[in-house]
Amino acid sequence: MIRIDHVAKCFAAARGRSVQAVADVHLHAPDGCITGLLGPNGAGKTTTLRMLAGLITPDAGRLEVDGLDVATQPRAALARMGVLADARGLSLRLSARENIVYYGRLQGLSRDAAHARADALAESLDLKPLMERRTDGFSQGERMKTALARALVHDPANIVLDEPTNGLDVLATRALREVLRHLRSPAGGGKCIVFSTHIMQEVERLCDSVSVVAHGRTVASGTVGELLAQTGEQDFEEAFVKLAFAEEIGRPASLGTAA
């Protein structure tokens, strides 16, 4: 379970100015659900997820992973999370297996346990033929799968993915969707999955609930159906544009939150 409570973050920019990257984002992601963090580019999604991973200290608000406060127990919180960050670089001179086992060891697994997990993940992510190859020559999709396996190596109860479909082709995106659905199901461990994206189709196809973020604020949250009902639209894209770009299209952002 992941809970983000009204976090805010302001960055110092050049010449004494500052940028309010996140003003007020909140999100509740229960176990066994896929929760989408939907917003246009620059809405503050990556900053929010970086605060969740303890990489940035929020100015205000609170982030919790399974009841553990990220601010006071960052390492315990990280141990319960698998994070596929915006940057998902691999060690290019190591094989896929070595990359995965390295993170397993850093998560505290024994050598044997880390190798066993790497084998299991290779099976479920269809990585088997790549495991002993150096990651240098991998395609985008292969890199993403390796990075995902690396993030999941300690079998975390909470999974955080920052725009995981970026740069993936349609088949790789479909495969990823299947993997996430499996991880959500009781057979896959009933994980709590938080998934940031700017693509509404992905949210429609995958997410149990959505939090729409614009200009650093959560402007709406609920299931896709609830958001459609709230905006009175049939098409989710129209609903999203209404919610996220209220200011730009000249309508008051007085829609509140549904959930």
Next chain:
Amino acid sequence: MSGLSLLAIVLRKELADALRDRRTLIVVLVSSVLLGPLLLVALSGLIATLEAQAEKREVVVSGIEHAPALRNFIERQSYAVTPAPADYEAKLRSQKLGDPVLVIPPGFEAALVRGEQPVLQVVSDTGNKAAEAGAGRVQRLLAAYMRERSALSLALRGVSPQLLEPMQVEEHDLASAQGRAAQLTGMLPFFVIMAVVYGALNAALDTTAGERERGSLEPLLANPAPRWALVGGKWGAVFALAMLIAVLCCLSFLPAQWLLRSDTLQAMFQFGWVEALRFIAVLLPLAAALSAVLMAVAIRCKTFKEAQANSTVVVLAASLLPLMTLFNQGGEAWWHAWVPGLAQFTLMTRVLKGEALAAQPIAISLGVCSVLTVVSVVFVARHLRAAAVR
């Protein structure tokens, strides 16, 4: 899992990673490990040529037929007289002739007997090092001839030749054999320090700026490992690589001395296992500090290329500081021990001279390097989080 075992995991991974970068390793090995011995061998070749020149008992003379008595003297000194080629001036200029030419004018012998102070010329070219080196030999030979002639003249008049030499001069060189050799082998520590720098450089940049550029620093920090363990492991790997190259460089001088062509240099250049081990001991703190400083410089850089440009300052400082000893003719100053690089250079020079290593400069350089290492590693650990997200 304890922080130390996490540190060991990071260290092993970074070492494996760096050792797989074969191309870089080979370049470093060739430039740092082979270059020193190669230069040493080349230098020994040069010295051997000079020695052969000095020992060559041969004088090139133009017009020896005008001075039969001088010829007799030269041959009595067991020197051979070789007639000079007709175009000796051109050959000296173009360095084709490696000996100075003694030019005897016609009527020399008769003028000498009459006491007319005939003029002899020793023709050489300052641009021709070999001929220049031989000029002193010819001058000394002529001086000896003059002494002999004047001694004979004085003896004929019943004057003791000792009147001409009212005193005797003896030379004593205080330098030991190793001390003399250190003048020639003084560049060795320079190469060893460069080996440490280049051993550390690539790994230090790759584990910091390279990690940022690849986008693998942010995911690394999503692991629940303490930052000091991550940075400590990375630093340990860089340090180990720097020392690996330094050890290889020191050991490469052991076989190099078998290849020395100059017997004198071989006799004077004593670089055995003891010296190699002392070198390594002196280099340990320097390698530790350099690794940490290079990482601290690179962690602020977004790309490997930017880090390379920034680290030039450190590389230049490490390579130019030893040159201070060349400019500083007053010998070792007290502050040399406080400057990393310079301190190690001074200590290694002492090892080469066969002098005992004093405890104080070793303790000072150890202290300075330790402080520098700790400060830099802490700096990297503090900047790691900010570097990951920017």
